Amino acid sequence: MSAVDADPPAMGDDLALHERLERTWSRPRGLWGWIATTDHKEIARRYIVTAFIFFALAGLTALAMRVQLARPMSNLIEADTYNQLFSMHGTTMMFLFAVPVMEAFGLYFLPLVLGARAIAFPRLAAYSYWVYLAGGVMLYIAFLLNVGPETGWFSYTPLAGPEYSPGKRTDFWAQMVTFSEVAAISLAIGSIATIMKMRAPGMTLARMPLFAWSILVTSFMVIFAMPAVMLASSFLLSDRLIGTHFHNPAEGSDPLLWQHLFWFFGHPEVYIIFVPALGMVSEIVRTFTRRTIFGYPLMVLALVGTGFLAFGLWVHHMFATGLPELGNSFYTAASMAIALPTGVQIFCWIATMWDGRIRFATPMLYVIAFIVTLVLGGLTGVMLASVPLDLQVHDTYFVVAHFHYVLIGGAVFPLLGAVSYWFPKITGRMMSEAWGKVSFWLVVLGFHATFFPMHILGVTGMPRRVYTYPEETGWGGLNLFSSISAFIVAIGVLIFVINVTYSWRRGRIAGPNPWDSPGLEWAVSSPPPRYNFAHAPYVESRDPLWHAKDEGLAVMGGLAVDAREVLVTSVGSAHPEAREASPPPSLWPFIAAMATTVLFIGSIFNEWSLVWLSIPLAIALIGWFWPRPAHTELLAAEMRAHGEPEDKIEAVVK
Amino acid sequence: MKPPRVIDDLSNVKAYGFGFKSLWGWGLLGFMLVEGMAFVLAGGAYIYLMTQAPRWPLDSAPPALLYGTIFTLIMIASQWPNVRVDKAAHDRDAPGVRRGVVVMTLIGIALMVVRAFELANLNTRWDQDAYGSIVWALMVLHTVHLLADLVDTAVLAVFLHTHPIPPERFSHVEDNASYWLFVVISWLPLYLLVYWAPRWAS
Numbered sequence: 001m002s003a004v005d006a007d008p009p010a011m012g013d014d015l016a017l018h019e020r021l022e023r024t025w026s027r028p029r030g031l032w033g034w035i036a037t038t039d040h041k042e043i044a045r046r047y048i049v050t051a052f053i054f055f056a057l058a059g060l061t062a063l064a065m066r067v068q069l070a071r072p073m074s075n076l077i078e079a080d081t082y083n084q085l086f087s088m089h090g091t092t093m094m095f096l097f098a099v100p101v102m103e104a105f106g107l108y109f110l111p112l113v114l115g116a117r118a119i120a121f122p123r124l125a126a127y128s129y130w131v132y133l134a135g136g137v138m139l140y141i142a143f144l145l146n147v148g149p150e151t152g153w154f155s156y157t158p159l160a161g162p163e164y165s166p167g168k169r170t171d172f173w174a175q176m177v178t179f180s181e182v183a184a185i186s187l188a189i190g191s192i193a194t195i196m197k198m199r200a201p202g203m204t205l206a207r208m209p210l211f212a213w214s215i216l217v218t219s220f221m222v223i224f225a226m227p228a229v230m231l232a233s234s235f236l237l238s239d240r241l242i243g244t245h246f247h248n249p250a251e252g253s254d255p256l257l258w259q260h261l262f263w264f265f266g267h268p269e270v271y272i273i274f275v276p277a278l279g280m281v282s283e284i285v286r287t288f289t290r291r292t293i294f295g296y297p298l299m300v301l302a303l304v305g306t307g308f309l310a311f312g313l314w315v316h317h318m319f320a321t322g323l324p325e326l327g328n329s330f331y332t333a334a335s336m337a338i339a340l341p342t343g344v345q346i347f348c349w350i351a352t353m354w355d356g357r358i359r360f361a362t363p364m365l366y367v368i369a370f371i372v373t374l375v376l377g378g379l380t381g382v383m384l385a386s387v388p389l390d391l392q393v394h395d396t397y398f399v400v401a402h403f404h405y406v407l408i409g410g411a412v413f414p415l416l417g418a419v420s421y422w423f424p425k426i427t428g429r430m431m432s433e434a435w436g437k438v439s440f441w442l443v444v445l446g447f448h449a450t451f452f453p454m455h456i457l458g459v460t461g462m463p464r465r466v467y468t469y470p471e472e473t474g475w476g477g478l479n480l481f482s483s484i485s486a487f488i489v490a491i492g493v494l495i496f497v498i499n500v501t502y503s504w505r506r507g508r509i510a511g512p513n514p515w516d517s518p519g520l521e522w523a524v525s526s527p528p529p530r531y532n533f534a535h536a537p538y539v540e541s542r543d544p545l546w547h548a549k550d551e552g553l554a555v556m557g558g559l560a561v562d563a564r565e566v567l568v569t570s571v572g573s574a575h576p577e578a579r580e581a582s583p584p585p586s587l588w589p590f591i592a593a594m595a596t597t598v599l600f601i602g603s604i605f606n607e608w609s610l611v612w613l614s615i616p617l618a619i620a621l622i623g624w625f626w627p628r629p630a631h632t633e634l635l636a637a638e639m640r641a642h643g644e645p646e647d648k649i650e651a652v653v654k
Numbered sequence: 655m656k657p658p659r660v661i662d663d664l665s666n667v668k669a670y671g672f673g674f675k676s677l678w679g680w681g682l683l684g685f686m687l688v689e690g691m692a693f694v695l696a697g698g699a700y701i702y703l704m705t706q707a708p709r710w711p712l713d714s715a716p717p718a719l720l721y722g723t724i725f726t727l728i729m730i731a732s733q734w735p736n737v738r739v740d741k742a743a744h745d746r747d748a749p750g751v752r753r754g755v756v757v758m759t760l761i762g763i764a765l766m767v768v769r770a771f772e773l774a775n776l777n778t779r780w781d782q783d784a785y786g787s788i789v790w791a792l793m794v795l796h797t798v799h800l801l802a803d804l805v806d807t808a809v810l811a812v813f814l815h816t817h818p819i820p821p822e823r824f825s826h827v828e829d830n831a832s833y834w835l836f837v838v839i840s841w842l843p844l845y846l847l848v849y850w851a852p853r854w855a856s
Binding site: 120121124185188189190192193196197198201223224226227228230231235238239242243244245246248251252253254257260261264535536537538548549550551552553554555556557558559566567568571576577578579580618622625626627630631632633635636639644648651652653654 | 656657658659660661662663664665666667668669670671674675676677680681684685687688691692695696699702703706707712713780781782783784785786787788790791805806809813817820821822823826
């Protein structure tokens with residue numbers, strides 16, 4: 001890390017306390033310490049950087065496809081390679097970029113916005129990262145060895161079954177799903193525990209930052225949605241490996257089982273990506289309008305409502321499969337209904353901006369681009385919710401345009417805004433505003449120029465997932481325009497990346513709170529110390545730092561200094577309930593992740609791997625969960641060293 | 655900004671929490687939700703296939719009722735020692751929890767033995783047809799679940815017998831007991847699906 005690491009904490013604590021806490025929360029130097037770290041910020045930084053590398057790789061596959069489609073009857077890329085390219089693109093963007101990067105922002109910022117010293121279950125977070133990395137690397141090695149996925153990101157059976165997709169291509173895809181879902185679920189469990197039990201005293205649910213609300217809703221969605229795709233892909237793998245018939249209609253199965261299970265996950269998945277972005281937007285809007293968010297209770301209800309409704313519309317991906325009409329009508333209604341909570345939030349943001357004093361800094365520009373693009377994508381979504389229209393444009397570029405508007409407009413723009421907004425906190429330095437704006441305009445205008453023509457292409461009948469098209473269709477002009485525009489987006493992203501890289505080393509020193517933001521994460525130094533907060537902040541309003549401007553932030557002392565300790569508070573009112581240990585650095589998560597990797601990859605090739613290779617995993621897990629020295633004993637020792645009376649020690653540790 | 659004001663002191667707060675007052679309780683809840691959801695979806699897949707099929711089972715006899723029922727009865731009966739372990743943990747009764755986890759480990763081993771007989775008498779193979787596949791899926795999922803809990807309980811038993819028990823470890827014993835309750839409860843609908851649904855459907 002940069003030299004600013006050594007900054008004393010901004011909360012004005014004395015240096016001796018800072019040094020003792022740094023010692024307590026430090027990790028060993030060198031490779032061992034790097035692998036063993038349980039610092040949520042360090043793990044999250046890796047997660048975010050890795051996710052952006054996958055984003056770049058998926059972007060390259062997109063560019064390759066755009067080059068191929070730039071003119072009719074092009075033969076630069078053959079059909080089989082093209083199949084792999086779009087499968088890799090969708091799979092990478094959904095499984096290896098969008099979900100991980102959103103959860104990773106939660107991993108970095110949850111403890112900071114909630115006023116906690118650490119994340120709950122940091123070793124689970126470390127395990128999650130290594131599993132995620134292994135799954136992504138496995139997929140790309142497979143791709144380079146010409147066994148990359150070929151059946152699209154949703155791998156419909158029977159196309160993905162043993163008959164039509166022989167070889168191991170689909171197996172690697174299915175197992176990558178398992179890797180990424182294990183990783184996502186692991187992070188979700190830690191996030192829920194952190195939000196429910198580790199909020200700073202006084203931060204009642206009604207004072208919780210909207211970003212934390214959004215991660216809470218997302219984490220529950222991960223827990224309820226991801227098992228569906230793990231189950232479906234496990235069924236698919238066993239059909240391909242040991243001859244089961246989960247997806248084989250000839251042996252009494254139903255051809256739609258896959259689609260039901262996949263979309264029960266796949267539709268919430270879209271909101272798993274989108275809901276954290278809503279939280280990011282709320283944080284940015286609040287800071288850059290200098291106003292508390294308008295309609296906070298409505299915003300919370302909208303987030304929770306979106307989470308529930310997201311599970312009620314998976315069948316709208318299956319309108320073309322000939323399901324009963326009554327069912328279709330229900331899913332049409334549900335699909336239209338989910339526009340309501342999003343609409344409520346958009347109106348609340350607009351009201352906040354209306355009443356506030358807007359600063360048009362780069363993060364805020366991304367929010368405005370988000371609102372415009374999302375409304376357009378949302379409107380085509382409402383159109384697609386109607387069965388007759390859906391049947392006309394099903395599997396055409398109209399759908400491609402729609403979901404890129406909601407995913408890039410709804411999630412990537414807020415994400416780039418969030419990177420620009422939180423970059424000073426993560427690195428201690430500012431990004432260049434001027435270059436930030438240049439990349440903003442290139443990305444946003446390039447995006448619309450790339451994807452808007454696809455609406456027209458779709459309506460005129462161009463199917464998605466075709467590697468080329470005849471000249472007589474007349475689609476050449478719009479495709480060429482779209483392809484050139486895609487390179488403008490790429491240049492914009494490249495400038496963004498250069499800006500990040502350069503600023504990380506050379507940017508202007510940021511200080512603790514460069515944007516004058518109200519959230520607790522800005523109360524600590526930039527980058528934050530390893531222990532986050534020396535004392536537990538006491539939260540008296542939804543905008544704690546603005547509230548504390550005149551009299552200083554209220555804090556509560558007394559947390560352990562020489563032992564890693566976190567405060568556990570009650571679910572509703574965040575009343576202090578207990579103090580618990582936070583785990584020190586450990587190699588076990590890495591070892592367990594490697595054992596998991598060997599198990600998952602082994603089971604692609606041989607079913608007995610599932611039995612034999614689960615033994616090393618079990619050993620790793622036993623090593624991991626073998627109890628550490630009791631926190632009560634460590635704390636009693638610290639209290640004795642400080643001359644606390646025995647009866648007080650007794651009351652705390654017995 | 656002005657320096658922070660220390661308004662209160664947390665040094666009197668307990669150094670551990672029990673159940674949902676502890677982070678572990680929430681971690682456990684998370685894993686129960688994930689596994690519970692997997693069971694719900696696998697059960698849903700079973701019912702979906704059953705309702706789409708012309709007859710159920712497709713081409714075999716229903717699983718033999720005897721072993722599944724013995725397994726279920728032992729599961730239900732195991733709640734009695736389980737509740738006692740839970741209470742011993744609450745009372746910080748070290749000999750009680752040491753005895754209790756050994757009993758629970760033995761029950762787990764007995765259940766695995768009965769499970770082996772169950773699997774041998776399902777009257778279908780996983781690769782026979784969609785019915786066989788989904789029945790085996792439910793059974794394998796639950797067996798993995800059971801085995802994981804057995805290993806966990808056995809390791810806990812070894813630890814508790816070889817170490818002094820500090821207060822927070824009693825909370826882990828309680829978590830383990832809650833998890834066993836979940837294993838039992840999640841089995842009951844699976845028992846109905848695997849053993850009774852084919853009888854009611856045919």
